[in-house]
Amino acid sequence: MRYWAILAILALATFSFATNSSAFTLEKVYNGSAGRGDLPFSFQKPVSIFIDSDGLMYVSDDSASAIYALDENDAVVRSIGKKGASSELSNPTASWYDGQKTYITDSGLAGIYYDVKGTGIVRMNVISPFLTNPSALWVEGGGIWILDKAKNKVYAYNISLDKYEGTYLSEGFGDGKLSSPSDLFFDGERFYIADTGNNRVQVFSKNFEYLSVIGTGKGGLSLNGPKSAASDGKRVYVADTYNKRIIVFDLQGFVLDEFDEAIAGNISFQNPVSVRVKDEKLYVVDGSLAEVFVYSINWSASTQNLFSELISANTTVQNYNRTTIALAKGMGAQISAYALGSNMQTAFSYFEAGDYAKARKELSDTLELLEARKKADTKAMESALLSKIDSASKSAQYYNGASLTLSQQEKLAEAQSSIDAAKAALASKNYKTSLSFADLASSSLESIANAPASPPANNTGSGQSEPASGTLRIMVQAQADRANLSLSSLQQRAQMLGIYINFEPVPSLIQSANALLEVSQFDEAKASLEAAQARLDEISASMDANEAQIIEANITLSQALKASAASGSAEAMAKAEEARIMLFENPQQAQALARESIQLSNSGGAMLELSPLALALIAFVAILFSVAILGAAAFILIKSRQKGLAGAGEKFSAPKIELKIDLGGRRKKGL
Known part of the structure; x- marks a missing residue:
């Protein structure tokens, strides 16, 4: 499907934006203002939210020392903990209603409690003594998992057996370690823990085996004090609390979306502390605003936003390539911007395939690469311009004090004026103007060299005046310098791509030209340099045309080199080396050889040669x-x-394996 066709299809839909993200539309704001007369009309400091099967929202209010259950009309239909002016709770951090009991963690009382619809809260004495600062809980399959912020552990409790089952995880900074964790969420397959002190969200298996981490820089984004995380099984929603925003990641940890405005153009988040997702709705609790924001989720709208970003980035890349490449070639500078177009094509391909996470990652990588290449290309162009201006300056110096005709003197003045203007433009980073003046200076100097000049006082008697001879030397030397610069730039580019290129006979031709310059054989030196530059242009054109294929083949080659080294297969290593040498000249054949090398490595390569004694x-x-x-x-x-025979009827007693809490329909071994 063509890009314009995709844009036309997406343009048919109309969207209502209620945040600064196209994926989320604000439905309602809850603060308890429709509550009963005997209860506060608004939250004081809400810290977490739970949504039950009937759609009731259970909001834990730390400052009010209560749990409020709200219906869709923002009416408080039930409160837990309040007893007139006093409360049975202190600092409730989280709640969970299973249809019969409401379980509550309380950091102020250092324990977990339950309430049976207004009969009063009951402390769960089996598990509570282990807790210091419980911050979150999850109820699943007959068990309760309690996250303790102070102890950096998860405690397991069996409801039916009223039994403490043990702990998971511990304090630290590495993988699977916790530092002041705030929230716990289970999506049916994985546990997500908002590891606040370590500025990340960690992902664990059902048995709390470490799987991955989210929010530590992948895709260019890092979290800062996240206090809550939730997942719909496809995406992870995070309250990036200290950055005052909501971030949505894919399961691989790449950013899908983000927004920091609770109400677009009106109210920004101040302290987002809790997120939950249910039935295509996102619930966000802001502790400072003392409100719960509920958004409908529309990922197709986000798709249109992503496509707009792709179109914009592609335009930026094309404009950069069109202007910068032409300018750099005029300077004789080698730049490395050519692969950006293929990167954008890859991003569009992912988008067309519906893999929006990869499309966004490719877009992010391309924009980062563009900025990096802008810096590298700017450095290369500045170096080339300096070389060009310096060459003109040296040529002009040879003519100062020489016996020149009036016309030549005028040309020399023009050249000097152009050199000064080129330097000034370069200092202000106006490269196009600097190049124009440098070319004008070179043209003026060439007209002086080509016109007959009056012999100066120190004429050597040769058919060519010393200033003219010196000018030719400088001009040819500048040509040699540019060839060296082009060679060095291409070698760096090849190194960046990880490819082998035989640059001969370029180094030999440049060396020969320098030797010819020493004996003033300018025409021969110039011819040698022109041949060298022709080979460099040929190599550069080939790299431009094949860079995308070279990069793809080089990825396969890297895998082949690692696999062959690990397997020890000499045949696989030979194939990989053959691919490395061929990578530049024929990237497709190199990739095929690299794949053969990988197959040999995976199959063990050639049979190991063992001696008869070893066999x-x-x-x-x-x-x-x-x-x-x-x-x-x-x-x-x-x-x-x-x-x-010895004990008829006696049963053999195998070692008993104790099974613990049923999680997601499966049983797991105890600690």
Whole structure:
């Protein structure tokens, strides 16, 4: 599908934006203002939210020392903890209603409680003594998991057995370690913990085995004190609390969307402390605003926003390539901007395939690469311009004090004026203007060299005046300097791409030109440099045309080199080396060879060459192992029969494996 067709399809839809993100539309703001007369009309300091199966929102209010259950009309239909002016709770941090009981964690009381619809809260004495600062809980499959912010652990409790089951995780900064965690969420497959002190969200398996981390710089974004995380199984929603925003990641940790305005153009988040997602709605609690914001989620709208970003970035890249490449070539500078177009094509391909996370990542990578290349290209152009201006300055110096005709003197004045203007434009980073004046200076100096000049006082008697000879020397030397600069730039570019290029005969031609300059054979030196530049232009054009294929092939080659080194296969290593040498001249064939190398590595390559003695030793060990296995099996069989005869009716008691809480329909072993 063509890009314009995609844009036309997306343009048919109309969207209502209620945040500075196209994926989220504000539905309602809740603050308890429709509550009963005997309750506060607004929240004081809400810290978390739970949504039950009927759609009621349970808001934990730290300052009010209460849990409020709100209906869709913002009416408080139930409160837990309040007893007139006093409360049975202190600092409730989280709640969960399972249809019968409401479970509550309270950091001020250092424990977990339950309430049965207004009968009063009850402390759960089996598990509470282990807790110091419980910050979140999750109820699933007959068990409760409690996150303790002070102890940096997750505590497991079996509801039906009223039994403490043990702990998971510990304090620290590495993978799987916690520092002042605030929230716990389970999506049916994975646990997500808002690891506030470590500025990240960690992802764990059902058994709390470390899987991955979110928000530590992947895609160019880092979290700062996140206090809550939730997932719909496809995306992870994070309250990036200290940055006062909401971030949405894909499951690989790349950013899909973000917004920092609770109400677009009106109210920004101040202290987002809790997020939950349910039935295509996002719930955000802001502790400072003392309100709950509910948004409908529309990822198709976000898709249109992404496509607009792709179109804008593609225009930026095309404009950069069109202007900068032409300018750099006029300077004789080698730049590395050519792969950006292929990067954008890759981003569009991901978008067309519906892989928006990869499209956004490719877009982010391309824009980062563009900025990096702008810096590198600017440095290359400045170097080329300096070389060009310096060459003109040296040529002009040779003519100062020489016997020149009036016309030549005028040209020299023009050249000097152009050199000064080129320097001034370069200092102000106006490269196009600087190049124009440098070219004008070179043209004026060439007209002086080509016109017959009056012999100066120190004429050597040769057919060519010394200033003219000096000018030719400087001009050819400048040509040699530009060839060296082009060679160095291409070598750096090849190194960046990780490819091998045979640059001969360029170095030899430049060396020969320098030798010819020493004996004043300018025409021969110039011819040698022109041949060198022609080869450099040929290499540059080939790199421009094949860079995308070279990059793709080089990725495969890197995998092949690692695999062959790990397998130790000489044949695989040889194939990988052959691919490396061929990478520039024929990237497609190089990629095919690299894939062959990987296949050889995976299959073990050629058969290991073992000596007859080694083969015999392996066979002998295998025989001994087989005999040992058979002997052990016979011994067990004999013992079993003897035991059966000795104790008829006696049952064999195997070691008992204690099964713990049922999580997601599966049982897991205890600690």
